[in-house]
Amino acid sequence: MDTLSYRTKSVSAENAERKWYIVDAENQVTGRMCAHIASILRGKNKPSYTPHADTGDYVIVINASKVRFTGHKWEQKEYKNYSLYPGGLKITLAEEMLAKFPERIIERAVKGMLPKNKLGRAMVKKMFVYAGAEHPHAGQKPEPITF
Numbered sequence: 001m002d003t004l005s006y007r008t009k010s011v012s013a014e015n016a017e018r019k020w021y022i023v024d025a026e027n028q029v030t031g032r033m034c035a036h037i038a039s040i041l042r043g044k045n046k047p048s049y050t051p052h053a054d055t056g057d058y059v060i061v062i063n064a065s066k067v068r069f070t071g072h073k074w075e076q077k078e079y080k081n082y083s084l085y086p087g088g089l090k091i092t093l094a095e096e097m098l099a100k101f102p103e104r105i106i107e108r109a110v111k112g113m114l115p116k117n118k119l120g121r122a123m124v125k126k127m128f129v130y131a132g133a134e135h136p137h138a139g140q141k142p143e144p145i146t147f
Helices: 030-042 094-100 102-112 118-124
Strands: 020-024 058-062 078-082 089-093 127-129 143-145
Touching: 020 030, 030 058, 030 102, 030 118, 078 094, 089 094, 094 102, 102 118, 102 127
Parallel strands: 020 058, 020 143, 058 127
Antiparallel strands: 078 089
């Protein structure tokens, strides 16, 4: 009997089967939803998960402007940007971020849950976030997913 047939096959990024999913963010708690999205982008929802390869699926997030936080996070959560110059710290509250750039709330949350290297940067490119219900990816026939 051949012993090579019992080895686990590692899937590479080129051989990975990728699917498209669509997530409706309306009335979803941000952190919980983004944790599921990060898991899908990494490919952890597949039996062929490979930690060192980008084998995840594509995710479309709609209605990002209707996302929800628990507690007093709308008034207390701060997003910090630093320009590396003295006095260059800019702080934006969550409610201001929602008014100006609602997509960035989800983008920043998911990006923080992915690896901090080339692999993570490639994974975050497979996520598309839209503030409203319209998106241009109907041709990919995304499957709706609920959490």
